[in-house]
Amino acid sequence: MSSSPAAAAPVHLVVRDGRREDLPAVHRMIHELAAFEGMPDGPQLSVEDLAADGFDSQPPWFFLLVAELGHEVAGYALCNRAYSSWTRRALYIEDLYVAEGRRRAGVGRALLREVCARALAAGATRIDWHVLENNRAARALYARLGARDLHCSEGRLALRLDAPRIRAVAEDRLLPHRHLPCDAP
8 A cells, every 4th residue: 555645735715704803913914014015103003993993883993804714814804884976885995915925825815805795795886995006916916806096097096184184174274285296294
């Protein structure tokens, strides 16, 4: 009787709702994503903030999907509801991240498939998100799925007011007119 090496069992991929116990792993990955994007000091939230806003707040500020490969959190999608004056219900993906050692295993695509299934179930007609220009692998995946670059197709730019400017605008402390240069903080 001859013996041959046993074939490695395929690692099972599961996408499910995030749970409170997933938050430390998701928090770690939020920081990995920020480092990948060149902003390691960017995230200012704690695991407790995630729990408060995603599990303790009614309604929750976001919903969380996690992808498990072999019972290990390999990626996540942090999403929230949005509303379009053109198409009604929408979803916004704040983060879609796959751990470095788990990329190219279908994790990102599985997460997006589940976000799309949730969008259909909620009657959403669009999903919006941002991606860095230099993230070629993610952009290639999104292109294969049929995502449009709104800068190219509609000339839309992403804008943001951060906390100090939100306060200033709310208090009617506007800045003098200026253009929106790409290098503005």
